[in-house]
Amino acid sequence: MSLTSAATLATLDRTGPRRITDLAGIEGVTQPAMTVLVRVMEESGLVERRGDPSDKRVTLVWLTEAGASYVRARRQAGAQAFAGLIDKLTDDEVEALTAALPALLHLAALDSQDQEGPKQ
Template sequence: MRRLPRDMSLTSAATLATLDKTGPRRITDLAVAEGVTQPAMTVLVRVMEESGLVERTTDPSDKRVTLVCLTEAGASYVRTRRQAGVDAYARLIDELTGDEVKTLEAALPALLRLAELESPTRDEPER
């Protein structure tokens, strides 16, 4: 993925991916999740909002709270970047020997479990 050309910062792309995985979030929650300050995330959200990738909405359960959520353009961006990563890995895997592919296949359950442990669910707050 790091070899692919980027049209936005890694923090912006990671924020979009977080919103895609977890659903709408408060700016303060996004700042914590991405390891940046709240003012920096506010600026980042404003830029992504101006680009049409995210929008701010009112939390239905608490009208005082503003949530950041993906727009269709933001979700499409995440899907496109994710597919680009899949395609890049597929090209690399095509260069492996049969034994190396079998080794990767054997490791998949453990790798999936690691990803599961690392990623919060939509219902679970980030730690």
């Protein structure tokens, strides 16, 4: 799976259903490229397209259970890899990482807000 596909699945998991144009902007690809990517992921059973309940003219891309399962498995694998690396750090380095966690969590929250777009 491409990095863009994996990132798109993670975005859908984190932010919920999105328009293809929104996903293209978030992932930094063209709308036609995202359309092709969504089609491939749809054929793989990772996403599905559904009408927007609030505006039937709009089609949203939804994460399927298979897509959510893939995202969870990737996150778990990443967490295990980081845990293995952290085990190799000195106590001082672990302490420095621990001290940096509030700032890192704040950065993640800011990034998430940016990807959600402006509030209505």
